[in-house]
Amino acid sequence: MIRFEHVTKRYPDGTPAVDDLSFEVAEGELVTLVGPSGCGKTTTMKMVNRLIDPTEGRIEVDGRDIAAEDPVELRRRIGYVIQQVGLFPHRTVLDNTATVPHLLGVKRGSARARAAELLELVGLDPAVHGDRYPHQLSGGQRQRVGVARALAADPPVLLMDEPFGAVDPVVREHLQNEFLRLQSEVRKTVLFVTHDIEEAVRLGDRIAVYGEGRIEQFDAPATVLGAPASPYVADFVGADRGLKRLSVTPIEPGDLQTPPVVHLDDTLPRDLGARWAVVLDGDDQLHGWISAEQAALGGSVREHARRMEAWLPVGASLKQAFATMLQHDAGWIAVLDPAARNRFLGVLTPARLHEALRRSTAADAQAIARAEADIQTVG
Numbered sequence: 288m289i290r291f292e293h294v295t296k297r298y299p300d301g302t303p304a305v306d307d308l309s310f311e312v313a314e315g316e317l318v319t320l321v322g323p324s325g326c327g328k329t330t331t332m333k334m335v336n337r338l339i340d341p342t343e344g345r346i347e348v349d350g351r352d353i354a355a356e357d358p359v360e361l362r363r364r365i366g367y368v369i370q371q372v373g374l375f376p377h378r379t380v381l382d383n384t385a386t387v388p389h390l391l392g393v394k395r396g397s398a399r400a401r402a403a404e405l406l407e408l409v410g411l412d413p414a415v416h417g418d419r420y421p422h423q424l425s426g427g428q429r430q431r432v433g434v435a436r437a438l439a440a441d442p443p444v445l446l447m448d449e450p451f452g453a454v455d456p457v458v459r460e461h462l463q464n465e466f467l468r469l470q471s472e473v474r475k476t477v478l479f480v481t482h483d484i485e486e487a488v489r490l491g492d493r494i495a496v497y498g499e500g501r502i503e504q505f506d507a508p509a510t511v512l513g514a515p516a517s518p519y520v521a522d523f524v525g526a527d528r529g530l531k532r533l534s535v536t537p538i539e540p541g542d543l544q545t546p547p548v549v550h551l552d553d554t555l556p557r558d559l560g561a562r563w564a565v566v567l568d569g570d571d572q573l574h575g576w577i578s579a580e581q582a583a584l585g586g587s588v589r590e591h592a593r594r595m596e597a598w599l600p601v602g603a604s605l606k607q608a609f610a611t612m613l614q615h616d617a618g619w620i621a622v623l624d625p626a627a628r629n630r631f632l633g634v635l636t637p638a639r640l641h642e643a644l645r646r647s648t649a650a651d652a653q654a655i656a657r658a659e660a661d662i663q664t665v666g
């Protein structure tokens with residue numbers, strides 16, 4: 288857990304780079320700091336591992352005031368990933384990754400074995416890449432080694448300063464997805480600096496949107512996009528925030544429509560009672576669908592059923608739903624429950640998708656109205 292209490296940092300010229308900052312990152316939470324160049328993101332991050340000391344205020348890591356800690360000891364508990372990666376050029380990838388545990392007293396053999404595991408975890412094959420030198424890797428691969436190295440000492444806290452800033456957008460998206468997968472396994476407490484709102488939205492459990500030296504809004508991505516706290520935030524998240532919002536709004540069971548369901552081994556009812564029905568197999572798994580015209584032909588469901596490939600797990604984003612519809616040229620997609628052996632839950636149609644989007648915007652508007660009412664009551 289990381290806590291900032293009224294933290295201010297003034298550089299010698301006197302202007303505060305960070306001004307009276309208070310926020311908390313919960314254990315296992317990933318918070319993205321986003322804002323334009325020079326707004327104080329890096330200063331905030333470097334105060335956590337004491338590369339910079341605050342002028343005023345208090346910072347806690349895991350309940351301990353870091354001002355009272357030895358900076359070297361503190362940094363052992365904090366992994367640090369930066370854009371320039373900073374790998375040792377004359378050491379192999381495996382040795383680069385094993386350096387910190389080795390320095391901490393882990394025997395060389397065990398440190399290298401752990402390093403190999405970590406390389407696999409970040410999507411590099413230790414047998415292929417382990418013996419290479421940093422200059423023999425692509426930019427994206429170097430970034431992965433940087434992440435593996437930061438995780439090597441198994442620190443509870445990770446600081447990441449534009450770690451994917453130097454790679455092209457396609458590799459970047461790939462690294463972001465890999466990092467999300469990794470984070471769902473290792474659950475570190477992460478502060479992640481970026482100036483890219485898309486990246487902040489995609490990765491953050493919560494986002495801190497910075498203005499000059501201050502946090503203008505600190506909220507879940509959907510709230511920042513749906514209900515920006517100020518014209519500044521609205522401007523920063525951009526006019527296409529409706530689209531971005533699609534990517535942070537999950538499909539919920541209540542969004543789904545439930546068409547008639549038939550099973551593969553059923554005899555066809557002549558009248559389906561709808562224009563089409565979903566077809567499940569004997570194990571209640573999704574097989575496909577059947578239209579009313581085909582049903583009218585009679586015979587068995589199995590004879591006429593068509594396969595359906597367009598499906599998603601419940602909880603996937605509305606953006607994925609939209610993309611899946613386009614990819615399969617489908618007027619609806621099936622939604623399954625991964626927690627119950629992919630049981631069929633219902634279908635999402637474009638109209639329901641639109642309703643879901645409006646539902647999520649309205650929920651945020653209500654939350655804001657409630658918060659404002661509370662403030663008035665207190666006032």
Ligand SMILES: Nc1ncnc2c1ncn2[C@@H]1O[C@H](COP(=O)(O)OP(=O)(O)OP(=O)(O)O)[C@@H](O)[C@H]1O
Nearest residue numbers: 298299300304323324325326327328329330331482
């Ligand atoms: N060592 C320093 N001495 C004086 N001023 C500094 C120093 N480091 C940063 N600043 C100033 O503090 C402010 C915040 O800088 P900081 O690096 O934290 O911003 P940032 O949001 O991380 O920017 P960027 O996205 O460009 O990296 C800027 O105005 C910067 O010029």
